[in-house]
Amino acid sequence: SATFDVMRLRQDFPVLAREVHGKPLIYLDNAATSQTPQQVIDVFSDYYSRYNANIHRGLHTLADEATAAFEGTRQRVKGFLNAEDARQIIFTRGTTEAINLVVNSWGRTNLAPGDEVLISMLEHHSNIVPWQLLAAEIGFTIKVIPVEATGALDMAAYRELLSERTKLVAVNHVSNALGTVNPVQEMAAHAHQQGALILVDGAQAAPHQVVDVQAIDADFYAFSGHKVYGPTGVGVLYGKHALLETMPPWQGGGEMISTVSFDVGTTFAAIPHKFEAGTPAIAEVIALGRALEWMESTGIAAIGAWEGQLLNHATQAVGNIDGLRILGTAPNKAAVLSFIVEGAHSQDIGLLIDQLGVAIRTGHHCAQPLLHHFGVDATCRASFAAYNTLEEVDRFVEALQRVIGMVR
Numbered sequence: 001s002a003t004f005d006v007m008r009l010r011q012d013f014p015v016l017a018r019e020v021h022g023k024p025l026i027y028l029d030n031a032a033t034s035q036t037p038q039q040v041i042d043v044f045s046d047y048y049s050r051y052n053a054n055i056h057r058g059l060h061t062l063a064d065e066a067t068a069a070f071e072g073t074r075q076r077v078k079g080f081l082n083a084e085d086a087r088q089i090i091f092t093r094g095t096t097e098a099i100n101l102v103v104n105s106w107g108r109t110n111l112a113p114g115d116e117v118l119i120s121m122l123e124h125h126s127n128i129v130p131w132q133l134l135a136a137e138i139g140f141t142i143k144v145i146p147v148e149a150t151g152a153l154d155m156a157a158y159r160e161l162l163s164e165r166t167k168l169v170a171v172n173h174v175s176n177a178l179g180t181v182n183p184v185q186e187m188a189a190h191a192h193q194q195g196a197l198i199l200v201d202g203a204q205a206a207p208h209q210v211v212d213v214q215a216i217d218a219d220f221y222a223f224s225g226h227k228v229y230g231p232t233g234v235g236v237l238y239g240k241h242a243l244l245e246t247m248p249p250w251q252g253g254g255e256m257i258s259t260v261s262f263d264v265g266t267t268f269a270a271i272p273h274k275f276e277a278g279t280p281a282i283a284e285v286i287a288l289g290r291a292l293e294w295m296e297s298t299g300i301a302a303i304g305a306w307e308g309q310l311l312n313h314a315t316q317a318v319g320n321i322d323g324l325r326i327l328g329t330a331p332n333k334a335a336v337l338s339f340i341v342e343g344a345h346s347q348d349i350g351l352l353i354d355q356l357g358v359a360i361r362t363g364h365h366c367a368q369p370l371l372h373h374f375g376v377d378a379t380c381r382a383s384f385a386a387y388n389t390l391e392e393v394d395r396f397v398e399a400l401q402r403v404i405g406m407v408r
Ligand code: PMP
Pocket: 031, 032, 093, 094, 095, 096, 097, 124, 126, 127, 172, 174, 175, 176, 201, 203, 204, 224, 235, 366
């Protein structure tokens, strides 16, 4: 769009000025992790040089400042997700830990043999393996929502799978491997009709679109800081208030208690602190707040619209490459282009294109069941962010053509 000034916002990202193998970096591995604007990088030196202190303890100025900044991010995340209340925002190490929290707290107390959890074929391993670990212990059943040839979820099959045995549906909002955007609002409505809950893995949605947990009616929603222009080591779990209130803690320690006693037992803090044992990643949480502020001031809908242009441009351009097959052709897609090339190993393409300065991902993208379903072990994946340009897409496609010429 005319108002989206990509050249100006690129200046916020120091890494984009670097070269790789003597070539200007073209960073197209944003679904793995996004690059970080200077405003977010600055939070770390500011925090450690001015107000490094443990939060929620100690009545001194530095502790007050650190606590205020930390809790300020909670307020910002509340707005970012349109949560009802900041107490519904729990800080974790990332999406993976957020899902493990739900599995080990809600799952362990609510699932029994005979119960079913529906997981989609599109899931990242982090929304599969924690459920499998608990299922092996407890003996509930995991059922898989299939995908169509386009990589869209088979919604008719989903509705068939839902039954009174279904206790929870675990689905990503956007697939990291294919880019499919799932109709999570519709899926939530169907789940709720059957009395089941829905956990939405938003790791790949939060970077690209406005998320409204109330509109979706998600029971749980998770995302990671490092994919929304923030740091690693921090993520978020949103949960419905009444659920979080009844769920037991899953990790014990400081910060999460009300009183501790050897004689009369221990009582726990109110939410969200009940789920935040130990000293959290304080600087990272504060920096996450700054990253979300960066996204909001850039315009989240504008970012998504720009990435849509990049994706369309890339999809059209690679369409001319002989023997290239795109995986994931659902009508509703986020900024991910996953493909394989006849006669060329994905790994070789990835290594050679890196020599030309282009960073893409090759492999199974932590979604082995999905790739096996499509009969492949690996794909190449280019994924876009706010700071990518149409020229970069063109240079990526040129580089890809050169590399294919070399390996075929
Ligand atoms: N779910 C999806 C859809 C993802 O793309 C990722 C990260 N690749 C995760 C979960 C896990 O996120 P993290 O590694 O930050 O915990």
